[in-house]
Amino acid sequence: MVDYDKMLNSRIKKVKPSGIRRFFDIANEMEHVISLSIGEPDFKTPWHVREEGIKTLEKGKTWYSPNRGFAKLRNEISSYYRRRFSLEYDPDSEVLVTVGGSEAIDVCIRCLVEEGDEVLIPQPCFVCYEPITEMAGATPVIIETKAENDFRLTPEELESHITPKSKLLILPFPNNPTGAVMRRSDLEAIARIVEKYDLFVLSDEIYGELTYGGERHVSFAEIDGMKERTAVINGFSKSYAMTGWRLGYALGPAPVIDQMTKLHQFAIMSAPTTAQYAAIEALKNGDSDIESMKKQYDMRRRLVVGSFQKMGLSCFEPNGAFYCFPCIKSTGLTSEQFCLGLINSKHVAVVPGNAFGECGEGYIRVSYSYSLDHLGEALNRIEEYLSEIKNR
Amino acid sequence: MDELLKLLSGNSKFTSDELSMILDEPKDYLEKQIREYENTGVIKGYQAIVDWDKVPDAKVTAMIEIKVTPQKDTGFNSVAAQIMSFDEVESLYLMAGSYDFAVYVTGKTMQEVAMFVSRRLSTLESVLSTSTHFLLKKYKESGIDFYEDDSEEDKRSLVL
Numbered sequence: 001m002v003d004y005d006k007m008l009n010s011r012i013k014k015v016k017p018s019g020i021r022r023f024f025d026i027a028n029e030m031e032h033v034i035s036l037s038i039g040e041p042d043f044k045t046p047w048h049v050r051e052e053g054i055k056t057l058e059k060g061k062t063w064y065s066p067n068r069g070f071a072k073l074r075n076e077i078s079s080y081y082r083r084r085f086s087l088e089y090d091p092d093s094e095v096l097v098t099v100g101g102s103e104a105i106d107v108c109i110r111c112l113v114e115e116g117d118e119v120l121i122p123q124p125c126f127v128c129y130e131p132i133t134e135m136a137g138a139t140p141v142i143i144e145t146k147a148e149n150d151f152r153l154t155p156e157e158l159e160s161h162i163t164p165k166s167k168l169l170i171l172p173f174p175n176n177p178t179g180a181v182m183r184r185s186d187l188e189a190i191a192r193i194v195e196k197y198d199l200f201v202l203s204d205e206i207y208g209e210l211t212y213g214g215e216r217h218v219s220f221a222e223i224d225g226m227k228e229r230t231a232v233i234n235g236f237s238k239s240y241a242m243t244g245w246r247l248g249y250a251l252g253p254a255p256v257i258d259q260m261t262k263l264h265q266f267a268i269m270s271a272p273t274t275a276q277y278a279a280i281e282a283l284k285n286g287d288s289d290i291e292s293m294k295k296q297y298d299m300r301r302r303l304v305v306g307s308f309q310k311m312g313l314s315c316f317e318p319n320g321a322f323y324c325f326p327c328i329k330s331t332g333l334t335s336e337q338f339c340l341g342l343i344n345s346k347h348v349a350v351v352p353g354n355a356f357g358e359c360g361e362g363y364i365r366v367s368y369s370y371s372l373d374h375l376g377e378a379l380n381r382i383e384e385y386l387s388e389i390k391n392r
Numbered sequence: 393m394d395e396l397l398k399l400l401s402g403n404s405k406f407t408s409d410e411l412s413m414i415l416d417e418p419k420d421y422l423e424k425q426i427r428e429y430e431n432t433g434v435i436k437g438y439q440a441i442v443d444w445d446k447v448p449d450a451k452v453t454a455m456i457e458i459k460v461t462p463q464k465d466t467g468f469n470s471v472a473a474q475i476m477s478f479d480e481v482e483s484l485y486l487m488a489g490s491y492d493f494a495v496y497v498t499g500k501t502m503q504e505v506a507m508f509v510s511r512r513l514s515t516l517e518s519v520l521s522t523s524t525h526f527l528l529k530k531y532k533e534s535g536i537d538f539y540e541d542d543s544e545e546d547k548r549s550l551v552l
Binding site for chain 1: 399402403406409410412413414415416546548549
C-alpha cells in the first residue's frame with residue numbers, strides 16, 4: 001500500500017482547492033441554465049487571426065519556438081507597448097512569451113519570493129495569486145479593497161499591511177471580479193508607497209484593453225520610476241478573444257525576465273507555436289477588433305449595471321474587464337445562498353463573490369460576456385428572483 | 393449604421409428603458425427617434441421570426457426567378473405591382489444579373505406553389521419565363537440561426 005499522504009508534498013497539500021468547484025458542478029449538471037458566470041469572451045478569435053494559425057499549420061510550421069518566444073512576436077509586443085503606452089521594452093531581454101498570462105504570473109511569483117517573504121494581494125481578485133504564493137513558500141497578505149472606494153487599492157490600505165517582510169505587491173487591475181480600474185492618479189499614489197518600502201510589483205493587466213469611460217488603461221510601468229520595479233503581465237486571451245490558444249507574456253527588467261526565462265525554459269520549454277504565429281497577426285492587424293469588441297462589451301456593461309441599479313441592488317460602476325459586482329447584502333442572504341437559490345429557482349448561474357476572497361462575501365460576480373438578448377433574459381429572471389425573495 | 397436601428401433590427405423587443413441603458417441616451421430622446429423612424433417609414437414594422445417547420449401546418453417556400461419584358465412607360469414597376477398583389481407572394485426583389493425578379497412564394501404544399509406559379513405568374517403577359525426553386529432547409533434568416541445542431545451552443549467551460 002502506498003501512503004500517498006506521506007508521498008505528497010506537504011506544501012502543495014496545504015493549498016486549498018478552489019471553493020467554487022462545488023457550485024460549478026451544480027451548474028454543470030442542471031439543464032437549461034442561463035449562465036452569467038463565464039470568465040472569458042463570447043467572441044470568437046477574429047477570423048484573420050485564426051486564418052494565420054491555420055496557414056502556418058498547413059505549411060507544417062509545427063516545431064518548438066525559442067524559449068523566450070519568436071523574435072518576431074517579441075518585436076510586435078514591444079512595438080504594441082510603445083504604440084499604446086509609450087513604454088520601451090527591449091524584445092531580446094525584457095519580454096518573455098508564456099503559456100497564457102497564468103504561467104507568467106506563476107513564474108514571476110516563484111522567481112521573486114521565497115520562504116519568509118510576504119506578498120501583498122488586494123482582494124477580491126482572481127484566484128491564483130494566493131495559492132501560487134503559498135506554493136512558493138511565501139506568505140500571502142490579503143488587503144481587502146472596499147466598495148466605498150470602488151474596489152480600488154488605496155495607499156493607506158497598502159501601507160497599513162506592509163511589514164519588513166513585504167516584498168511583492170500584486171496589482172490586479174482592471175480587476176476580475178469587481179471590474180474596478182486604477183486611474184493614473186490612483187497608481188501614482190501607490191507608486192509612492194512602493195518606492196518608500198522598496199517593493200516589487202506584479203501588475204496583472206490582462207484586462208487592460210477592456211477599459212471603459214473614455215480614458216485608456218494606464219500601465220503601472222508608465223508611472224515615474226516604476227518600470228524598473230514592475231513585471232507587467234498581459235496576454236491575448238481577453239483582448240483578442242484567444243483564451244484557448246493559451247498565450248500570454250511578461251515584460252520587465254532584464255534580471256527578472258532572465259530568471260523567469262530559466263524557470264519557463266525548464267518547466268514549459270516554449271509557448272505554443274501556432275498560437276504565436278496567430279498572435280503576431282493579432283498585434284499587427286487587430287487593433288480594430290479590440291475596438292469593436294470593446295464597444296459591444298460597453299453596451300452590455302451599461303445594460304447590466306443599469307438593470308441592477310433599477311432592481312435596487314447597489315452596484316458601483318465597473319470601468320474595466322467584463323464583470324460587475326453587485327452587492328446582495330440587502331437580501332439578507334449570503335453570497336452562496338443567493339447563488340444557489342437563483343440557480344435552483346430561476347436556472348441562472350452567477351458566481352458567489354466569496355470565491356474571490358472572503359471580502360467578496362455579500363457580492364456576486366456577474367459576467368456580461370454574453371449577447372444582449374441573453375443578458376436581457378437573465379436579468380429578467382434575476383429581477384423575478386429578487387421580488388420573490390422580498391415577498392417571502 | 394445607426395446603432396439604434398442596428399439593435400432594433402436584431403431584436404425589436406428591447407424596451408426603451410433597456411435601449412436607454414445600452415446606448416447611454418435619454419429614454420425620451422430614443423422614443424422620439426423611434427417614432428420618427430416609424431413615421432418616415434424607416435422602420436416599416438415589427439414581426440416575429442417564425443420557424444414554420446415547427447408549426448403543425450407547416451408551409452413550403454419557393455424562390456422563383458422571373459424574366460419579364462419591361463413595359464414601355466413604367467419599366468419594371470407595373471409588372472412588379474401585378475406580381476406583388478398576390479397574397480401568396482411574400483417578398484419581391486428586382487435583381488441585377490441573369491433574371492429580373494426574385495419572388496418568394498409560400499404555400500401549404502409544393503403542389504399548391506407550383507400551381508400558383510403556372511396559373512398566376514407564368515400567365516402574366518410580360519412574363520417571359522420562370523424558374524422555381526423550393527427551399528429545402530433554412531439555416532439562417534434575418535440574422536437568426538435556424539440550424540439546430542450544437543455548433544452554436546455556448547461551449548465555454550466554467551472557468552473563473
